[in-house]
Amino acid sequence: MNIDNVTYSTFTGWIDPPTDVRPSLDGDITCDVAVVGGGMGGMATALRLAERGQDVVLLEAEFCGYGASSRNGGQIASVPGGDLRLLSLFYPKKVPGMVRVAENAARFTEDLIKTHDIDCDYEPNGLAFAAVSHGQMLRTRTIAAILRRAGGRGTVGTAEELGIPRSFVGGMREAVGGALNPGKLSRGVRRALLASSARVYEQTKVTDVTRNGSKVVLSTPRGTVRADKAVLATNAHSGEWEITPERLSVPMWIIEVETEPIAPERIAALGWSSRSGMITQHQVMEHYRLTPRNTIVFGIRRIERGQTYPLPAKAPDRRTVEELAGAFATRFPTLADVAVERTWGGWIAMTSSFLSIAGQIEDNVYYSIACNGHGLAQAPYVGSLIADLIVDGSRHEDLDSIWAKEPKFPPFAMLGPLGLRTVWAVDRLTDMFNGSRRRALRAARMR
Secondary structure, three states, X not given: OEOOOOEEOOOOOOOOOOOOOOOOOOEEEEEEEEEEOOOHHHHHHHHHHHHOXXXXXXXXXXXXXXXXXHOOOOEEOOOOOOOHHHHHHHOOOOHHHHHHHHHHHHHXXXXXXXXOOXXXXXXXXXXXXXXXXXXXXXXXHHHHHHHHHOOOOEXXXXXXXHOOOOOOOEEEEEOOOEEOOHHHHHHHHHHHHHOOOOEEEOOOOOOEEEEEOOEEEEEEOOEXXXXXXXXXXXXXXXXXXXXXXXXXXXXXXXXXXXXXXOOHHHHHOOOOOOOOEEEEOOOOOEEEEEOOOOOEEEEEOOOEEOOOOOOOOOOOOHHHHHHHHHHHHHHOHHHOOOEEEEEEEEEEEEOOOOOOEEEEEOOOEEEEEOOOOOHHHHHHHHHHHHHHHHXXXXXXXXXXXXXXXXXXXXXXXXXXXXXXXXXXXXXXXXXXXXXXXXXXXXXXXXX
């Protein structure tokens, strides 16, 4: 692939920044509930609280939708993140609840789009676990069996049966979800939030969160917020304050790449009739999806761990783009001449257990990490459940299934620099011997 004229962005390639950024907090205010973070999780939490009559304030360091909410691949998943085989081995009692949460989260996001009439190019065509080799197909069938036992649903089939490119062996399509423009989705939720009774302060970085008697005090450069309760919905950025539980999550930098527009007949020749987004079954996945502008967005494959806070805003580097371009040319050899047009990246949060987590610090500070790569649907759903908990005083069964009884979490055994390099090397080694390159070339000749 040609990567000579790539636009390297420090924001996202899905959408431009808003032109109506709200002013920062200036002065001291009080409220019922303060929400920190204007991503999909924070916005959904604040929106739900406002709908339920709470006096809510949302504080966002940049503008709502600035972070991972608008930078991801735009795929609504209805299956938990992480490796279901390992989750079922180490957390067998939690898997059914996680499966239920994931599917309900996908439906919640679909309802959110409909309720607020958000035009985000949503295609409810499911997300496909795509196998590049027979070994990955075996893994996919194992995951499908675990999913069925846990009450989930997925359709297993060949590439032709699933309507995905013939360079893949086959896979499993999720029952709910699909692909959309995450920038447009987050912008639509932001629009709904700004139209609500919630008080939204953008360009307002929270420098500290402390508890003072029965109140939570949120400090910012030009003012403070004193709230009865607070919700920490900052995803990868949550480690910036001492109040955050130790080892709650670790920040990971991932990137996305988008091709130039591709002729429709060349896309049609791939056999990608379902238009389902695809995630490969590597240890660190590759993902590929079509867009309404006749481009292909793809990414991940290599991840970088954040080391210090605050997390830096940065653009991807050419080396990582080159590696992803090489992977693309392997999966789609007939499109190897297509150029990369733009690339961007962002920080997501990973938990040591790869389970979504929500919990409470003392009696008036709530937190959630509903991500692990599937946060676009789970973060707003869990945020809305926390809002209901604050109002009603009782936990929904889905929130209960991911609730941490105590804010204590184990170390990140495989998410250090050495562990990440080892996982990457294993993926590359298996690709050398699994025949995926030969299979893709053979499929291209047959087409």
